[in-house]
Amino acid sequence: MITAAGTTLIFNGSLVDGTGSPAVANAAVVVQDGHIQYAGPEKAAPEISPNARRIDALGGTIMPGLVEAHYHPTYFNVAELADLDIKYSVEYVTLLAAANAKLVLECGYTSARSGGSLHNIDVWLKKAIEEDLHLGPRLSASGREICGAGGLMDWNPEHLKLGMEGLILLINGPEEGRKAVRKLVKDGVEWIKTYPTGDAAAPDSADHHTLCMTYEEMAAVVSEAHNYKRKVTGHCRATQGIKNALLAGFDSLEHGTFIDDEGLEMLLKRDVPVVPALQFEWASIEYGPNFGMSQAVVDGHKETLEGGAESARRILRAGGRLGMGGDYGFAWNPHGDYAKELSFFVKHVGLTPLEVITCATRTGAEIMGRSHEFGTVEAGKLADLLIVDGDVLDDISILENRSNFIAVIQGGVIKAGRLKSI
Numbered sequence: 001m002i003t004a005a006g007t008t009l010i011f012n013g014s015l016v017d018g019t020g021s022p023a024v025a026n027a028a029v030v031v032q033d034g035h036i037q038y039a040g041p042e043k044a045a046p047e048i049s050p051n052a053r054r055i056d057a058l059g060g061t062i063m064p065g066l067v068e069a070h071y072h073p074t075y076f077n078v079a080e081l082a083d084l085d086i087k088y089s090v091e092y093v094t095l096l097a098a099a100n101a102k103l104v105l106e107c108g109y110t111s112a113r114s115g116g117s118l119h120n121i122d123v124w125l126k127k128a129i130e131e132d133l134h135l136g137p138r139l140s141a142s143g144r145e146i147c148g149a150g151g152l153m154d155w156n157p158e159h160l161k162l163g164m165e166g167l168i169l170l171i172n173g174p175e176e177g178r179k180a181v182r183k184l185v186k187d188g189v190e191w192i193k194t195y196p197t198g199d200a201a202a203p204d205s206a207d208h209h210t211l212c213m214t215y216e217e218m219a220a221v222v223s224e225a226h227n228y229k230r231k232v233t234g235h236c237r238a239t240q241g242i243k244n245a246l247l248a249g250f251d252s253l254e255h256g257t258f259i260d261d262e263g264l265e266m267l268l269k270r271d272v273p274v275v276p277a278l279q280f281e282w283a284s285i286e287y288g289p290n291f292g293m294s295q296a297v298v299d300g301h302k303e304t305l306e307g308g309a310e311s312a313r314r315i316l317r318a319g320g321r322l323g324m325g326g327d328y329g330f331a332w333n334p335h336g337d338y339a340k341e342l343s344f345f346v347k348h349v350g351l352t353p354l355e356v357i358t359c360a361t362r363t364g365a366e367i368m369g370r371s372h373e374f375g376t377v378e379a380g381k382l383a384d385l386l387i388v389d390g391d392v393l394d395d396i397s398i399l400e401n402r403s404n405f406i407a408v409i410q411g412g413v414i415k416a417g418r419l420k421s422i
């Protein structure tokens, strides 16, 4: 991805740098050749050339670009998971994924980690973005997702002839787990997404208290992935599944819903980050019935939301790390609503806006393994920045509305926001 040449001064804003430090009032950021040269009080900023570009933050907020830590560009706002495999051709899904990649960038997310992909689209989407052929976030690509046969993602009875071939690699036993990882590595993924446990979304075949992969399968997937220096994450709701994943060596957990004391201790010991994705549960309860969701499933989502919110609070208060990712791409939780996840954590989970922004920036970059490059506004990092018209620490929900972005910047280049459209 090309970085900007020359110098840019961003001034007249309050700096929220993503490290968790309090905001710096009357701040300035100096960008030199796509990287941050200075971030701090405006009065201490270095002298810059009179030819430098100047951007007035209008008294608003200067902050790091957001990181979507559980992103599915290929999930095309489906009313049910089975649609992912049968509704559209791979060609059309690729175009939809490209549109979602542009959208997430316009929504202020300059980076994203995929939580699983149809076919191998994410890998190629990432390449197109990196080569500046298409607008989108810096992407960590996943591929097809691994699930045990008969588990959460294998609920279609045989006669329907729906094997989820576009999305899922079904495995039986550790050797098939190793084989699936080798295939994904060959195809170029960075993250291996797995389904160790069930979910409220499929209560008939695998509720969220059950396990969808054996410990042996999980351990085989991790050892093979780590052998190739790839990372593993998994859809972990059930208490024992969380512990199995931690024991097997998972690099992050998705959801971490029903974590118990022992699981929390294991999590903290290895400092494994968790991406709860709770707005998804709220949206499922609120809007799911409009899309044919049964009361049993809605009740499951209610239990999941309660358990997930409690676990998220406990993890953060105990010193653990949370990433902000929303699992968007369902009819009731569509692309474009990404920042609702952030508001949800402030309004309903009880985190402060500063805590949430730190999770959504620094921790997101850490999950991607790229915190040395971006995620905070500090000298030496890439200038992946948001300039927001308003005080995000006073009202985090202003991040939900794209019209509040003065600029969305990647490597010093303005990619979206009001200044882009001028």
Ligand SMILES: [Zn+2]
Pocket (backbone or CB within 6 Å): 070, 072, 115, 116, 327
């Ligand atoms: Zn997901």
